[in-house]
Amino acid sequence: MFYIKQELPINGQIRAKEVQLIGENGEKLGMLPTSRALEIAEEKKLDLVLVSPNAQVPVCKIMNYGKYKFEQAKKEKEAKKKQKVQETKELRITPNIEEHDFGFKSRNARKFIEDGNKVKITVRFRGRELNNVKMGEDVLNEFISALSDVAVVEKSPKLEGKNMFIILAKKAN
Numbered sequence: 001m002f003y004i005k006q007e008l009p010i011n012g013q014i015r016a017k018e019v020q021l022i023g024e025n026g027e028k029l030g031m032l033p034t035s036r037a038l039e040i041a042e043e044k045k046l047d048l049v050l051v052s053p054n055a056q057v058p059v060c061k062i063m064n065y066g067k068y069k070f071e072q073a074k075k076e077k078e079a080k081k082k083q084k085v086q087e088t089k090e091l092r093i094t095p096n097i098e099e100h101d102f103g104f105k106s107r108n109a110r111k112f113i114e115d116g117n118k119v120k121i122t123v124r125f126r127g128r129e130l131n132n133v134k135m136g137e138d139v140l141n142e143f144i145s146a147l148s149d150v151a152v153v154e155k156s157p158k159l160e161g162k163n164m165f166i167i168l169a170k171k172a173n
Contacts, residue, residue, distance in 0.1 A: 095136040122165040
């Protein structure tokens with residue numbers, strides 16, 4: 001279900017004494033007391049909608065409010081369809097990764113980046129590996145150079161606890 005972000009005051013909810021009235025086809029009908037504007041809207045079997053409450057003289061429009069809300073929801077739904085949600089994919093590796101595994105992981109990372117996602121590459125240190133953090137940093141730098149043609153480093157190698165990670169994003173064309 002989609003909703004309009006801001007509900008507009010209609011008919012009896014309008015508290016202003018006088019309003020600037022706009023007809024259903026966009027023609028200006030001038031300044032009128034709110035009661036008269038409501039009568040005109042009721043004669044046409046439509047709603048009186050307060051479209052600009054902050055103007056010096058509030059502006060009201062005669063329209064079918066239900067249809068207006070439906071159109072707004074439709075537009076909102078279309079806008080949401082066109083949005084691309086960017087995910088962060090994570091690849092976990094060890095500091096002493098083999099060459100074949102490195103190739104496999106870098107191909108996956110390349111595919112994720114080309115699809116428009118960010119890639120977080122995490123090196124997990126176990127046991128005594130934590131004494132040799134430089135090895136993990138070298139592996140991450142290898143990833144950076146292997147993917148430098150399609151990706152840029154968003155976050156350089158950073159150690160947090162037993163993990164060191166980088167975040168790569170697609171290069172802007």
